[in-house]
Amino acid sequence: MIRTFVSTGVFAMIVAGTPSPVRAAEDEPIPAAEAGGIEQTAPAIVVFGRGEAKIGSAQAASEGSVGGADLLVRPLLRVAELLEAVPGMVAAQHSGSGKANQYFLRGFNLDHGSDFTTYIDGVQMNLRTHGHGQGYLDLNGLIPEIVGREDFRKGPYRADGGDFALAGAAYMTIVNGFARPWLSVEGGSYGWRRIAAGGTLRDLGPGDLTLVAQGKVYDGPWQEPEHLRHYSGFAKYRVPVGAGTLEASLHAYRATWQPTEQIPERIIGTPLCPDVFCSPDPSARGETTRIIGNITVSQPTWRANAYVQFYDWRMFSNPTYADPDGTSAQIEQSDRRWVSGFTGRKQWEPMPTLTVTLGTENRYDRIGNVGVNRSVDRRFLASLGHYRVEELSGALYGEAIWRPLPGLRLTGGLRGDLYHYSVKARDAAAAAIGTGSGSDAILSSKASLAYAVSPHFEVYANWGRGFHSNDVRGAVNRVTPVPVLVHGMGKELGARLQWAGLSLTATYWWLEVASELRFIGDSNAVEPSGASRRHGYEVVAFWRPLPWLALDANFTASHARYDNGDHIPNAFENAASAGVAIIHDPWEASIRVRHLGPSPLVEDNSLRDRGSTVVNVRAAWKGQRIELFGEILNLFDSRDKDMAYFYESYLPAFDAAGPVEGRLSRVVEPRTLRIGAKVNF
Numbered sequence: 001m002i003r004t005f006v007s008t009g010v011f012a013m014i015v016a017g018t019p020s021p022v023r024a025a026e027d028e029p030i031p032a033a034e035a036g037g038i039e040q041t042a043p044a045i046v047v048f049g050r051g052e053a054k055i056g057s058a059q060a061a062s063e064g065s066v067g068g069a070d071l072l073v074r075p076l077l078r079v080a081e082l083l084e085a086v087p088g089m090v091a092a093q094h095s096g097s098g099k100a101n102q103y104f105l106r107g108f109n110l111d112h113g114s115d116f117t118t119y120i121d122g123v124q125m126n127l128r129t130h131g132h133g134q135g136y137l138d139l140n141g142l143i144p145e146i147v148g149r150e151d152f153r154k155g156p157y158r159a160d161g162g163d164f165a166l167a168g169a170a171y172m173t174i175v176n177g178f179a180r181p182w183l184s185v186e187g188g189s190y191g192w193r194r195i196a197a198g199g200t201l202r203d204l205g206p207g208d209l210t211l212v213a214q215g216k217v218y219d220g221p222w223q224e225p226e227h228l229r230h231y232s233g234f235a236k237y238r239v240p241v242g243a244g245t246l247e248a249s250l251h252a253y254r255a256t257w258q259p260t261e262q263i264p265e266r267i268i269g270t271p272l273c274p275d276v277f278c279s280p281d282p283s284a285r286g287e288t289t290r291i292i293g294n295i296t297v298s299q300p301t302w303r304a305n306a307y308v309q310f311y312d313w314r315m316f317s318n319p320t321y322a323d324p325d326g327t328s329a330q331i332e333q334s335d336r337r338w339v340s341g342f343t344g345r346k347q348w349e350p351m352p353t354l355t356v357t358l359g360t361e362n363r364y365d366r367i368g369n370v371g372v373n374r375s376v377d378r379r380f381l382a383s384l385g386h387y388r389v390e391e392l393s394g395a396l397y398g399e400a401i402w403r404p405l406p407g408l409r410l411t412g413g414l415r416g417d418l419y420h421y422s423v424k425a426r427d428a429a430a431a432a433i434g435t436g437s438g439s440d441a442i443l444s445s446k447a448s449l450a451y452a453v454s455p456h457f458e459v460y461a462n463w464g465r466g467f468h469s470n471d472v473r474g475a476v477n478r479v480t481p482v483p484v485l486v487h488g489m490g491k492e493l494g495a496r497l498q499w500a501g502l503s504l505t506a507t508y509w510w511l512e513v514a515s516e517l518r519f520i521g522d523s524n525a526v527e528p529s530g531a532s533r534r535h536g537y538e539v540v541a542f543w544r545p546l547p548w549l550a551l552d553a554n555f556t557a558s559h560a561r562y563d564n565g566d567h568i569p570n571a572f573e574n575a576a577s578a579g580v581a582i583i584h585d586p587w588e589a590s591i592r593v594r595h596l597g598p599s600p601l602v603e604d605n606s607l608r609d610r611g612s613t614v615v616n617v618r619a620a621w622k623g624q625r626i627e628l629f630g631e632i633l634n635l636f637d638s639r640d641k642d643m644a645y646f647y648e649s650y651l652p653a654f655d656a657a658g659p660v661e662g663r664l665s666r667v668v669e670p671r672t673l674r675i676g677a678k679v680n681f
Contacts, residue, residue, distance in 0.1 A: 061494025
């Protein structure tokens with residue numbers, strides 16, 4: 001292998017020696033070799049972003065990888081939009097900038113992460129039995145400059161994919177270090193301010209220490225300023241061990257904000273709500289503290305990591321505004337927990353045509369307090385139930401890849417998951433609803449076929465079973481108990497063409513889930529509902545016609561129904577995105593369009609949302625030490641809805657006859673300008 005510094009550039013390429021026995025696409029994500037100014041150990045040949053060769057290694061047409069430089073050139077309103085590098089993924093928002101985003105993929109309104117999972121350096125970021133929603137996926141603490149690579153999958157076809165991975169998964173790898181210390185300062189519309197700095201201390205003892213810090217503030221366009229205060233830091237110590245490395249990292253995040261949530265459209269343009277940016281309940285608040293420590297050992301044929309996490313979250317929100325008697329419907333949701341986990345995997349090649357992997361994934365959530373209160377202007381009224389929860393899970397899995405003929409790869413996998421839980425009441429309200437303990441288990445089998453028809457064209461067939469877990473408080477509910485583990489089944493046919501600078505994939509997929517998770521306005525949370533079926537297709541293209549020009553586009557369409565034939569609210573019917581990136585020293589520029597298609601708001605499809613389309617642009621001038629950059633987000637000042645719902649709400653000052661069923665929505669944030677400068681010391 002060669003060790004090299006890679007300068008920022010959209011079309012950077014690194015050539016290294018013989019790859020290690022652990023193959024990039026068949027194992028955990030490898031560190032990015034293409035992120036700007038980042039020292040990495042390069043695997044074989046890495047082409048920037050989606051131009052990376054996947055024929056001969058990917059197990060499905062829907063798998064892919066995006067490099068750090070590709071991510072950094074994208075204009076971003078929110079850091080979770082890094083997940084929009086996954087074709088077909090949309091990250092929206094129906095509350096403040098400190099709250100987890102609303103995710104959409106493959107016809108799913110994933111709420112805050114119910115069937116899509118994300119790992120950062122081997123640590124799963126989704127939170128189960130969360131105070132707001134099952135699978136809560138909050139990436140707001142992530143610092144964009146530290147992401148070296150993002151690998152993604154869709155469907156339950158891989159044995160190492162477990163809870164929340166039915167629709168898909170993303171695996172982010174953090175950079176190994178920076179070539180030079182740097183400082184970035186930004187300012188922009190609606191009170192946007194950001195400062196970030198980082199660098200790597202070389203040869204500190206036997207290894208290198210990387211430090212990064214970020215602070216940002218933001219008010220937004222809302223009648224009640226968001227008053228976001230965000231602070232995050234990251235440290236990683238990396239030392240060679242044997243033929244691999246040992247990494248110890250610490251990631252800390254603290255944020256407070258004042259959210260403006262979805263508002264009843266019927267009140268817009270009245271004295272109560274002058275425009276779409278009004279804040280009917282200005283007393284809403286949110287805060288998050290999250291600290292993650294992680295130790296990872298990577299060797300040529302095995303990898304293991306152990307982590308500990310502290311999490312403390314609280315939010316006051318008011319999705320329905322008032323109860324029928326006119327009192328405030330504001331709720332206070334909270335979640336305080338410790339999480340510990342261990343993952344490991346080992347790979348063997350007993351013969352040149354056979355690769356066998358065995359692995360384990362284990363996690364323990366000790367939730368000291370999770371629950372909901374009734375409140376008025378953040379003053380306590382009554383408890384709706386507070387709990388002490390312990391949730392322990394363990395998984396063993398195996399996967400074998402057999403290459404019986406040149407170009408043919410057959411993959412079989414089996415995964416077993418066991419969950420144990422204990423739910424105890426902290427107050428009388430919780431005791432009245434239900435407490436208890438129990439266990440659940442599930443077995444998930446997988447099978448894939450890949451055949452390289454030629455060095456430039458490969459076809460795939462995939463089948464697999466997977467699952468998501470439910471909030472275990474629901475499992476002990478005396479009136480309406482729910483299963484802890486809910487199975488799903490996915491199928492997929494696809495093809496991949498890669499020729500020179502062109503990469504094209506096409507996929508047709510099917511996905512069935514035994515119980516859907518959907519948003520409930522009264523509780524501002526997700527609850528289980530009926531079984532569902534989805535199918536659809538997607539086409540993804542990446543083309544590099546010139547050394548300084550890259551074009552990419554994707555389109556996906558889906559058909560979603562409950563098993564009784566009803567439409568699934570917020571199950572979008574299509575999505576698309578496209579982008580142009582230009583890197584012509586010393587200039588960089590990128591323009592992207594993102595479209596989220598129409599969706600039903602109610603089961604009979606009588607009310608619909610038309611979706612949204614947003615265009616963002618970014619440009620930068622890069623000197624030897626100084627970079628000047630700017631972004632215009634929502635270039636054409638779209639007034640589409642970022643999120644829309646249909647449910648009952650009540651504002652006594654407007655609704656004289658009582659509660660009203662109607663549309664509630666949150667508008668896309670208006671045209672926003674941000675400029676900044678980065679200095680490399």
